[in-house]
Amino acid sequence: VRILLVDDAEDIRRIAHLSLEGLGRFPTALAASAAEALAMAASDPPDLIVMDVLMPDMDGPTALAALRRDPALRAIPVVFMTARAQPADEARYLALGAIGVIRKPFDPMTLPGELQRLVGPR
Amino acid sequence: MITTLLIDHGGTARDTLRDALAMRGGILLDATALTDHDTPDIVVVGDPPGLERVRQVRASHPRLPIVFLAARAQDLPVVSQLVNELGVALVVNQPVDPTVFARQLLAVVARLRDRSPPATRPTFAAELAALRAAFAAKLPDKLAEIAAAIAAARWNPAHAPAARMLAHRLSGSAGSYGHTALGATLEALEHALESGAAATVDALMETARAHVLQVREPGS
Numbered sequence: 001v002r003i004l005l006v007d008d009a010e011d012i013r014r015i016a017h018l019s020l021e022g023l024g025r026f027p028t029a030l031a032a033s034a035a036e037a038l039a040m041a042a043s044d045p046p047d048l049i050v051m052d053v054l055m056p057d058m059d060g061p062t063a064l065a066a067l068r069r070d071p072a073l074r075a076i077p078v079v080f081m082t083a084r085a086q087p088a089d090e091a092r093y094l095a096l097g098a099i100g101v102i103r104k105p106f107d108p109m110t111l112p113g114e115l116q117r118l119v120g121p122r
Numbered sequence: 123m124i125t126t127l128l129i130d131h132g133g134t135a136r137d138t139l140r141d142a143l144a145m146r147g148g149i150l151l152d153a154t155a156l157t158d159h160d161t162p163d164i165v166v167v168g169d170p171p172g173l174e175r176v177r178q179v180r181a182s183h184p185r186l187p188i189v190f191l192a193a194r195a196q197d198l199p200v201v202s203q204l205v206n207e208l209g210v211a212l213v214v215n216q217p218v219d220p221t222v223f224a225r226q227l228l229a230v231v232a233r234l235r236d237r238s239p240p241a242t243r244p245t246f247a248a249e250l251a252a253l254r255a256a257f258a259a260k261l262p263d264k265l266a267e268i269a270a271a272i273a274a275a276r277w278n279p280a281h282a283p284a285a286r287m288l289a290h291r292l293s294g295s296a297g298s299y300g301h302t303a304l305g306a307t308l309e310a311l312e313h314a315l316e317s318g319a320a321a322t323v324d325a326l327m328e329t330a331r332a333h334v335l336q337v338r339e340p341g342s
Contacts, residue, residue, distance in 0.1 A: 012294060015299060018250060018253060083309065105295075105298040
């Protein structure tokens with residue numbers, strides 16, 4: 001599973017990257033904004049996008065909507081990784097088309113397993 | 123030639139250890155800390171300065187073999203933390219026999235060289251420990267950045283979203299780096315900034331500062 005991780009917080013990108021590549025053995029590309037992620041996904045579509053919700057300029061749900069409008073990118077599964085994960089929030093993200101939600105803070109020791117569970121066996 | 127850097131504020135028998143290493147083709151250097159320019163083959167961290175210095179060495183040198191020279195027998199959780207989280211190769215209790223200790227140091231270097239070619243990446247645990255140590259070192263600056271943003275927002279409310287975003291960002295990061303209490307405090311701060319409760323904001327900032335102090339100086 002090739003992952004594109006999108007988060008505006010550098011510290012989050014670092015620890016998630018280490019967790020996903022070092023522990024999960026998932027090749028992981030990083031984007032610091034939703035706009036950057038959309039460009040990266042268009043040029044080299046990943047198998048999964050893990051995306052923050054609250055980001056400056058463009059938030060996660062807006063980026064997800066943009067992905068879903070693009071025929072070449074609409075099939076890429078998206079998982080939101082966010083501190084805003086009350087049941088009502090989760091329901092909204094799933095209704096938008098996300099396949100799951102990872103709550104921040106996350107545990108770097110279990111993050112790859114949680115994502116694998118959401119993606120299912122491949 | 124094996125270069126050993128000794129960081130020890132205690133009473134280790136430096137001279138006899140230096141002689142014991144020299145007899146086996148090694149050299150011993152003394153230091154109060156490890157700088158980015160130092161390139162020893164192995165570092166011995168005494169106690170004092172202890173665990174905090176191990177963290178600093180690991181943060182700046184993720185792949186360097188570290189031996190912890192404990193002032194006394196360590197509890198199992200401490201040994202586990204040293205080995206599993208900080209990637210310490212060996213924990214030795216004082217007092218040591220300099221000749222035996224010199225042999226142990228050279229054996230650690232030889233063992234680690236045999237096990238991994240030079241380009242091998244450090245273990246996940248060591249990388250995670252280094253990342254956590256580096257994050258902890260940045261916490262005072264990050265909190266100061268939030269304090270400045272809050273002050274700016276009080277002067278001009280247009281800056282309020284920036285202060286909330288900084289608190290939000292650090293909240294998610296702190297918890298993910300294992301600082302759960304700090305993360306929860308910053309999450310509460312983010313909400314307090316939203317509601318504009320100045321007294322609550324100030325109280326939460328004080329709590330956050332106390333958490334950061336605790337992270338930087340455990341036991342304080």
